Amino acid sequence: MTENSPSEGTFHLMGGEFTNAGSASSELKSTLIKVGVEKSIVRRVAIAAFEAEMNVIIHAVAGTLRYEITTEAVTITVTDMGPGIENINQAMQPGYSTAPDWVREMGWGAGMGLPNISKHSDLFKIDSVVGEGTTLEIIFDLKEKNADS
Ligand SMILES: Nc1ncnc2c1ncn2[C@@H]1O[C@H](COP(=O)(O)OP(=O)(O)OP(=O)(O)O)[C@@H](O)[C@H]1O
Numbered sequence: 288m289t290e291n292s293p294s295e296g297t298f299h300l301m302g303g304e305f306t307n308a309g310s311a312s313s314e315l316k317s318t319l320i321k322v323g324v325e326k327s328i329v330r331r332v333a334i335a336a337f338e339a340e341m342n343v344i345i346h347a348v349a350g351t352l353r354y355e356i357t358t359e360a361v362t363i364t365v366t367d368m369g370p371g372i373e374n375i376n377q378a379m380q381p382g383y384s385t386a387p388d389w390v391r392e393m394g395w396g397a398g399m400g401l402p403n404i405s406k407h408s409d410l411f412k413i414d415s416v417v418g419e420g421t422t423l424e425i426i427f428d429l430k431e432k433n434a435d436s
């Protein structure tokens with residue numbers, strides 16, 4: 288996508304668009320490798336970005352995935368236009384999924400996306416309003432935190 292630079296960018300995601308599913312997270316992964324982010328961090332970002340991207344495609348009408356890379360951190364913000372999540376605590380439970388059968392037949396709907404995002408990131412915030420939409424903020428530290436700093 289031409290609007291994306293190595294340090295920040297936006298991908299547009301469409302609900303139900305399975306043909307290009309995963310392309311935003313894989314493009315972000317290539318960018319992180321290009322700018323020299325450590326392999327193990329690239330892997331964690333790619334997993335979290337992929338789960339967040341798939342959740343918009345599977346569960347939402349449409350949304351965006353934005354990223355920002357600084358010397359300090361990689362920040363991913365995923366916002367969608369609804370339907371929103373009624374009970375976030377329930378949605379965060381491993382194994383909880385509302386994915387319909389046709390989605391499960393494609394191999395999705397294990398209910399592990401949100402728990403995996405949380406597990407692989409250094410900071411994970413999720414906000415949702417039913418009828419409005421869901422926003423995820425996912426942060427990965429690029430610098431070791433020093434106890435004496
Ligand atoms: N962006 C979203 N909009 C609306 N509902 C969502 C969104 N993301 C998650 N959910 C709800 O939270 C549930 C749990 O999400 P999670 O990603 O953990 O599992 P899943 O998407 O159902 O399955 P998997 O991610 O393992 O393929 C979903 O089944 C859905 O009900």
Ligand SMILES: [Mg+2]
Nearest residue numbers: 338342400401
């Ligand atoms: Mg999911």
